[in-house]
Each structure stands twice: as C-alpha cells, then as structure tokens.
Amino acid sequence: MRQQAAVAAKVFIQRDYSNGTMCQFQTKFPSELETKIDKQQFEETIRTLNNLYTEAEKLGSQSFVEGCLACLTAYAVFLCMETHYEKVLKRISKYIQEQNDKIYAPRGLLLTDPIERGLRVIEVTIYEDRSFSR
C-alpha cells in the first residue's frame, strides 16, 4: 500500500550565466534546505551536474567531426544517430535517479531532472514529514 506524501514546498535552483549561455546551475545553498540536507552534499550534487552539462556542450574534436559529418550528409545523420548531447543527458537522468534513491528520498526531498523544466531550473520538492492514508 503506497502512502502519498504532501508537498510542503518547492525550491528552484536557477541558472548561473556568469560564463555565458552554457548550461550551469547556481551552487548557492538555498536556506530552505538547511534543516534537510548537508550543504556539502548538495553542492557536490550540483557541481557534478554542472560538470556533466559542460561535457555535453563541450567543443571538442569529437563534436567537430560529428558536425562536419552531419553537414556532409545534409544532417541526415541526426535522424538515425543519437547525438553526443542526448547520450550525456541520459547519464544525467541516471545520476539524478541514483541521487534521489540514495540521498534525497530518505530525507524527504526529490530532485526533478532539469530537462523536464526546459533546462531552466533544478526543482527540489520538499515533502512534509508526516504520514496519512489516502
């Protein structure tokens, strides 16, 4: 029998634009989470996510080759091949799920994958710590 917890509040981690338009999130620890989770742990999660997004958007030799190949085939490769960005997004989803299972859910928190919010925010849902039946 599953118990559904009530949502107490939602905290939104906004984007950090200090390095340009690359996808990075602010590492500032929100005050609402002070009683819920350790600051270092939270910042570590955000830092790892930022590193993953940097890797997704990195301008390296691999992306250059992919871009040239795509251009020569009139971008038809995008229809059949998974792009580098999409591969990293899958890793990010998996990482967020792991973090939720191991660290956040036991503390009554839930991280929402930013891709479900248009890469605008990381939504942290805080659940009330009481049980009630439906």
Next chain:
Amino acid sequence: MKSREYQQIDPKALPTPSQSPPPHQHLAVGGDGRKEPMTPRRKWEVFPGKNRFFCDGRIMMARQSGVFPLTLGLILVTSGLFFIFDCPFLVKHLTRCIPAVGGALFVFVLITLLQTSFTDPGILPRATPEEAADIERQIDDTGNTSYRPPPRTKEVLINQQVIKLKYCFTCKMFRPPRTSHCSLCDNCVERFDHHCPWVGNCVGKRNYRFFYSFIVSLSLLTAFIFGCVTTHLALRKGLMFALQESPVELAICFFSVWSILGLSGFHTYLVASNLTTNEDIKGSWSGKSGDAVTNPYSHKNIFINCCSVLCAPMPPSLIDRRGFLPADEPARASGADLELPNPNTKSDRNVVGGSSIWSLTCRNLPLIFPCS
C-alpha cells in the same frame, strides 16, 4: 500529541511525466451516456505557442507559414526547368558533370530547407505555475513598494560584462541571455536570430546551422544555374543576341543571385563574429551608447566562433512534443491560468527589418500580477 511517523518517499510512486502512456485511462462520458476510455493526449496537442504540428508532433512549423510554399515552389520550378531544358544541351556540348553537380546541390538545398522549416528552433517551454510564483515572490521581496514598479530586469555578469535579462510576461520567466520572444510564434526562442517568412519558422539555436547551410547551398545552386543558363544561351545563340532577346529573365536571375549571395555573406560575417541578426540589428555590441562594449559570447577567434555555431553538439529539443500528458492533470497551458489580458504588451518584432519597442513598452506598464 499524536506521534508522527515519517514514511520514506518512494520516488517511483510519484507522478512524473513519462514517455509511455499512463497505465490507467480516464473514462469520458460518450454521446449516449456510456463511459468510454479517453486516449492519452500528447503534449504537442496542448502546446501554448502559435505553432503547427504534423506527423503526431514529429514535425513543427510556425502557424503562419509565410511564403514557405513559394520558396519551395520557386526552387522546384527553377531546378525543374534547368534539368529539362538546359541539361540535355549542356551534356551534349560540354560535360556530364553538370546535371550531377546540379542534382547534388538541389538535393542538399531541399533537405536543408525542410530541416530549417520543420525543426524546433530552440523554443523554451513556459514556466510552470510554481516557478512563476517563486519568481514573483523574489521580485516582490526585493522590489520597492511604489505605485509604478520598476521594469522587470535582472543584471548578470557575463565575461566581465553586465547583461540585462528581461522578464517575459508571456512565458513567466527571466529570459536567458540571447533569448528573445517571437511575437509571430508566441514563443521564447534561444539564441534567437530572426523569424524567417521564407522558411516559415523562427531561426534560433537549434536550426541556425541548417539555415546557414540552406542559404549557402542555395546561393551556390542559383549561381550554378545562372551560369549554366547563360552558357547555354551563349553557345546556342551568342551572348549579345541572348541579352537582347531575354533581358528581363536574365536581369531577374542576376539580381536574385546577388541578393542570396549577399545574405550568405552577411550570415558568414555573423557566424565568424558569433552574433545573431537580432543583436546586429539592435547594435547590442557596437558600442553606440559610448560604453566600451564587446560581444561577451565571442571566442575572439574566427575558427572557434564558426565551430561553436555550426559544429557544436546539437542541443536537444526542450519542449518534449511527443511526451504524454499526465493522466490526472487537466490539459493546461503552463502559466495560462495566471495570465491576465494585457493588450499593451508587445513582444519584440523580430522579423528582419522590424524594430523592437519592447523595452519602451515594458517600462511604462504597471504590473498587475496575482501572487499565488
């Protein structure tokens, strides 16, 4: 006092958007009173912007397709006439490579045109009501309490330069840098370049490379066809005779070739300096105000700029057109329930050649927003 027990939340029990249809289907009352299962709806069916979707959300265009049928028609007709009338003569008198090169260019032009028109240009989904309320709360905390609130802008420092981020009233969020709201499509588009009526879609972050390939290959194709037609006429009748006989057609071809070549040249300059048409028209980085402003997004190297615009990893579409709506939530356009009619609000007119009065309108509007 009642003892409270904490139940660990099972993340898998929470309703989250998923790609597969929801397991239970709502029952809708049919015309004769019987309850019938409702088919789960996809997100594109309730998309709030002015877009058209085809093939169950796989293909999208602006609602106003502009002159896209004309563009397609012109390319098909011109190339068709070329292959039918000029190629046989030139193959006989010159070389077989001519239809091969022409055919390759024609196919490339068509594919890049269709990709520019049918790809999501980088639309940002509108903020959820909770996000919008959170931003409202932050603004109210820091803003003053005078009758005319200040314009909603936020300043950020990008590469040691102060950039103002504007608040979008339609999408209920602070627009990321280089993002602009297209009034024709009613969407915020990332790295907004312009709304192109010729391709019937906005040109933004995700489809700029297709657009650039399209105009470069089109200029090559038109120059190629123009050259072949001139050669054909010259070989058959002599160049002077041809100019006397069909001056109007040759003049039209000549000017259209130059206009497309000119556009390609302009966009090559934009790519090399990592600028958008929108920024170039507004003169954002030209230092008109007298301040020493440079483009903070440029890598200061032409090759790296070109690579970052044309060869960067293809960003994903953020609007999840083919995802299914959660079964228990009513189909809502995000933020629409918070929107009040605001007839004075105008978004940027971002068609090439248009002018932006957004910032002036924004400053004069009293802000009427409910806080949830």
